[in-house]
Amino acid sequence: xxxxxxxxxxxxxxxxxxxxxxxxxxxxxxxxxxxxxxxxxxxxxxxxxxxxxxxxxxxxxxxxxxxxxxxxxxxxxxxxxxxxxxxxxxxxxxxxxxxxxxxxxxxxxxxxxxxxxxxxxxxxxxxxxxxxxxxxxxxxxxxxxxxxxxxxxxxxxxxxxxxxxxxxxxxxxxxxxxxxxxxxxxxxxxxxxxxxxxxxxxxxxxxxxxxxxxxxxxxxxxxxxxxxxxxxxxxxxxxxxxxxxxxxxxxxxxxxxxxxxxxxxxxxxxxxxxxxxxxxxxxxxxxxxxxxxxxx
Amino acid sequence: xxxxxxxxxxxxxxxxxxxxxxxxxxxxxxxxxxxxxxxxxxxxxxxxxxxxxxxxxxxxxxxxxxxxxxxxxxxxxxxxxxxxxxxxxxxxxxxxxxxxxxxxxxxxxxxxxxxxxxxxxxxxxxxxxxxxxx
Numbered sequence: 178x179x180x181x182x183x184x185x186x187x188x189x190x191x192x193x194x195x196x197x198x199x200x201x202x203x204x205x206x207x208x209x210x211x212x213x214x215x216x217x218x219x220x221x222x223x224x225x226x227x228x229x230x231x232x233x234x235x236x237x238x239x240x241x242x243x244x245x246x247x248x249x250x251x252x253x254x255x256x257x258x259x260x261x262x263x264x265x266x267x268x269x270x271x272x273x274x275x276x277x278x279x280x281x282x283x284x285x286x287x288x289x290x291x292x293x294x295x296x297x298x299x300x301x302x303x304x305x306x307x308x309x310x311x312x313x314x315x316x317x318x319x320x321x322x323x324x325x326x327x328x329x330x331x332x333x334x335x336x337x338x339x340x341x342x343x344x345x346x347x348x349x350x351x352x353x354x355x356x357x358x359x360x361x362x363x364x365x366x367x368x369x370x371x372x373x374x375x376x377x378x379x380x381x382x383x384x385x386x387x388x389x390x391x392x393x394x395x396x397x398x399x400x401x402x403x404x405x406x407x408x409x410x411x412x413x414x415x416x417x418x419x420x421x422x423x424x425x426x427x428x429x430x431x432x433x434x435x436x437x438x439x440x441x442x443x444x445x446x447x448x449x450x451x452x453x454x455x456x457x458x459x460x461x462x463x464x465x466x467x468x469x470x471x472x473x
Numbered sequence: 474x475x476x477x478x479x480x481x482x483x484x485x486x487x488x489x490x491x492x493x494x495x496x497x498x499x500x501x502x503x504x505x506x507x508x509x510x511x512x513x514x515x516x517x518x519x520x521x522x523x524x525x526x527x528x529x530x531x532x533x534x535x536x537x538x539x540x541x542x543x544x545x546x547x548x549x550x551x552x553x554x555x556x557x558x559x560x561x562x563x564x565x566x567x568x569x570x571x572x573x574x575x576x577x578x579x580x581x582x583x584x585x586x587x588x589x590x591x592x593x594x595x596x597x598x599x600x601x602x603x604x605x606x607x
Contacts, residue, residue, distance in 0.1 A: 251559075271581070272577035272581075282584065289594050289598055
């Protein structure tokens with residue numbers, strides 16, 4: 178400082194020794210207006226106050242030089258320094274403003290990333306909750322389906338059992354599946370020749386049939402009587418009718434409702450065996466109980 | 474450290490110069506002392522500003538500073554000390570200006586890129602949130 182003061186004094190002495198007095202300097206006025214623009218620029222005053230101050234200092238020095246009547250060349254020079262100092266302040270301010278923009282953009286990116294992350298986490302949690310709910314629902318549905326399947330299985334088994342029972346009972350009666358339905362044939366051994374009264378042995382089969390009707394109350398049947406071809410056709414028809422009637426009556430006696438039974442005599446029609454042999458004729462003398470095919 | 478050393482040395486020169494100038498100055502309208510301090514400051518500033526980045530972003534300004542420093546050296550050799558001092562002072566501010574102009578260009582570019590990146594991220598996020606997360 179001491180040196181500088183000495184230096185200044187020396188300069189001053191030198192300058193005053195050989196100066197002229199210019200009244201106006203274009204470069205200086207230009208620098209002044211530049212400085213004034215910068216001084217009124219909020220970006221410069223806020224971002225580069227020190228640099229602006231230095232520019233102001235340079236302007237003051239230039240003004241002082243002019244006041245002291247220094248050479249135009251020297252004032253031009255000082256005006257140039259002022260201009261450059263103003264531009265330095267402006268560039269500094271611009272640079273710092275850009276850095277602030279960079280920082281805030283970076284902050285915004287961080288905030289966006291955080292927001293995105295947060296909403297992703299939230300979405301994932303919502304999704305998890307939904308999944309858990311779905312899983313619970315599916316588990317419940319599955320359990321219900323299994324229970325339902327078990328019930329269906331039980332029903333099927335019961336149904337199978339029922340069908341099995343039906344078939345077993347009819348099998349016992351030597352039932353035969355035909356186009357007309359299940360046919361149970363009661364042979365002529367049930368009757369004395371030419372008679373229509375059931376023999377006591379036939380009672381066992383009648384009881385089985387009656388039991389079948391009781392077990393399956395929706396079943397109806399036709400009782401058909403047949404004879405062999407020996408003798409008068411009319412007589413045979415009548416006999417066949419009487420025998421069918423005897424079987425039907427026996428069933429009714431065993432408790433089968435009359436409206437579930439119909440009866441027909443067929444005489445020697447529809448033989449099941451050859452009437453030329455005694456064995457064939459015996460097979461033709463019969464009563465058939467025909468259960469219609471419905472749902473069997 | 475080096476700059477400090479240079480400055481100290483410059484001061485020594487300056488003192489010597491001032492003393493000499495004072496002596497001569499007493500004799501009337503005479504030449505100024507050699508502007509050793511200004512020269513040292515200008516050398517340091519120009520050296521500091523001479524970087525690849527400044528050449529790229531403020532090439533013309535840097536060339537002006539370098540040219541003025543060269544002229545200042547020339548004036549010093551020619552013992553035109555007034556001219557040398559002025560050129561040195563100008564080379565100093567020119568170098569500083571070049572450096573700051575380059576820096577502000579870089580900062581502006583970085584700000585632009587940063588804003589672009591933020592915008593891209595914003596768009597990406599809005600696209601993502603529009604579509605359901607898989």
